[in-house]
Amino acid sequence: MTQTAVDHKTYEAVIGLEVHVQLKTNSKLFCSCETNFGSIPNSQVCPVCTGQPGVLPVLNKKALESAAKVGLAFGCAINRHASFARKQYFYPDLPKAYQISQSDQPLCLDGAVTLTQGGTPKVIRIQRIHMEEDAGKLLHAIGSVELPYSLVDLNRSSIPLIEIVSHPDLSSPDEAYEYLSTIKAMIQFIGVSDCDMEKGSLRCDANISVRPIGETTLGTKVEVKNMNSFRAVKDAIVFEINRQIEAIRGGERINQETRLWDDTQSATFSMRSKEEAHDYRYFPEPDLVPLNLSEAWLAEMKASLPELPTERKARLVSQLGLSDYDAGVLVSQRELVDYFENGLATLAADKKGRIAKPLVNWITTELLGRLNEENKDIAASPMSAPHLTELVDLVQSGAINGKMAKDIFAELYSTGESPRSVVEKKGLSQVSNEAELIQLIDQVIAENPKIVQDVKAGKEKAIGSLVGALMKKTKGRANPQLANKLLKERIETASSGAKG
Ligand SMILES: [Zn+2]
The missing domain is CATH 1.10.10.410 (Arc Repressor Mutant, subunit A)
Incomplete structure (x- = not known):
């Protein structure tokens, strides 16, 4: 299916995202089992998270704090009397046959994410952020060998999650991508999740419908699941919008259904229609009393938030004279801006302003270029921030020229030596005598x-x-x-x- 075949002038897309984020905690949401990724199956389980009779769940304080911090960072109102509910359904990875989640009393309500990449800022409303426990995992194959039965691993059962539900305010795959990136960056700044889609610590489902431009009622929405990367989310939305527009133009009716994205075929396939879908019945969780959060606790959560991307960007612009663009690139990733600031911190105060801009250039071109080639991210950089800063300082002070710096960059990158010692050892310093x-x-x-x-x-x-x-x-x-x-x-x- 080509994009040119589709009529994007007459139709518009309406997209809402449900983002599940796994909170980084030492123990599970309602028991003291460990949460390490990749452990031997069923090695991190107990009577609570395997749903044995007679056990009682106890809420993980750290998970509650983390969830509240995320809500506050997105400008949500925190429901001081939030409560938990049982979401009933049967599936072999769910030993209790219900998932402890939140229904009509979620922890966070009415937040927002502001998108800026389309030129004029656009606000995407967050409907709610609620807490819930994860289910286990079914194994249908070991390696490439299909099993004649399925195995259940309950290590993941009851790992703490938050679900961030947006209003259907997104109208393009690019907006969805930016929304997800913004959420990920923000949560990494807060430090409550690593948001790694490949490890499943960030998952995203999309609700997508299309309608003729000018129409105010929503079209029939289709839920798309099984996207394993940001790229896949974008591709799946592109595919689904095109599929729906073509179907409508061909006189077909859109079915309300759940579809799965298939990365290898770059297409979505029907998984179940709404008629067959679960009719969840929620009822209040009798083993957990509703929360009673004090104003003082909320104030403490607010005060414990780190400097968030927007504030940090503004500070870099005003303190160091960086451009809006450069500061924006840096704060797009907490590790990136930390690297930059860790480097700058090694300089005397009067040098910082002068080195800041060239240092951004060295990080974003030379260093990220090299790291990208090796498929590494900045956290795994063999070249430390103080060393790169020293190299830039040597150029700016006239001790070596830019070309020499580029030549020795490669050497420093692999040896981890200090730039000053390499320059001295090789007699590379400029003749300034x-x-x-x-x-x-x-x-x-x-x-x-x-x-x-x-x-x-x-x-x-x-x-x-x-x-x-x-x-x-x-x-x-x-x-x-x-x-x-x-x-x-x-x-x-x-x-x-x-x-x-
Ligand atoms: Zn447990």
Whole structure:
């Protein structure tokens, strides 16, 4: 299916996202079992998270705090009397045959995410953020060998999650992508989840419908699941919008259904129609009393929030004079802006402003370029922030030139040595010693009488070839600004001396 075949002028898409985020805690949501990823199946289970009779759930305080912090960061109102409910359904990965979730009393209500990449800022409303426990995991194959039965791993059962539900305010795959990226960055700043889609600590389902532009009622919505990367979310939405528009134009009716995204076929396939879908019945969880959160506790949560991306960006712009764009790139990832600021912190205060911009350039081009080639992220950078900052400082102070810096960058990157020691060891530092340069300049003047005549006659540009000759003598190590200045001075002295 090609995009050109589809009529995007007459139809518009309406998209809402449900994002599940796994909270980083040492123990599960209602028991003390560990939460390590990739452990031996069923090694992190107990009577509570395997749903044995007679056990009682106890709410994990840290998970509650983390969920509230996320709500506050997105500007939600925190429901001080939030409560838990049982979401009833049967599935082999759910030993209790219900999931403890929140229904009509979720923890957080009415937040927002502001998108900026489309030019004019657009606010995407968050309907609610609620807490719930994860289900277990079914294994249908071991490696590539299909099993004639399914295995159940309950390590994941009852791991704490939050579900962030947006209003259907998104209208394109790009907006969905930016919304997800913004949520991920924000949660990483707060530090309550690593938001790794590949490990399942961030999952996203999309509700998608289309309607003729100008129509106010919503079209029939289709739920799309099984996207395992941000890219897949975007691709699945593109596919689904096109599929629905083509179906409507072909006179078909859109079925309300759940569809699964297939990454290898780049298409969605019907999983179940709404008629067959679960009719969840919620009822209040009798084993957990409703919360009773104090104002003081809420104030404490608010105060414990770190500096969030928008504030941090504003500070970088005002304190360091970075452009909005550069600061925006840095705060798109907590680890990136931390790297930058950790580097800058090693400099004396009067240098920070001068080094900031070149340091951003070195990070975003040289360093990220190299890391991308190796499929690493900034946290795994073999080159430390203080070392990269030292290298940039050496360039800015004139000790080495930009070309030399690029040459030794590669070496520093793999050896982890300090830039200053490499420069000294290799004798790479620029010749900035005046006496040494003057001696060489006088040789250049003596060897190039014709060019010196030209310079004296007012051909300013001719001095370039004298600088070139000097560079040859120093193997490119003369400090160019100083060389230029001294050359002019020596020619002047020489000519005034001749006159006198
Ligand atoms: Zn347990």
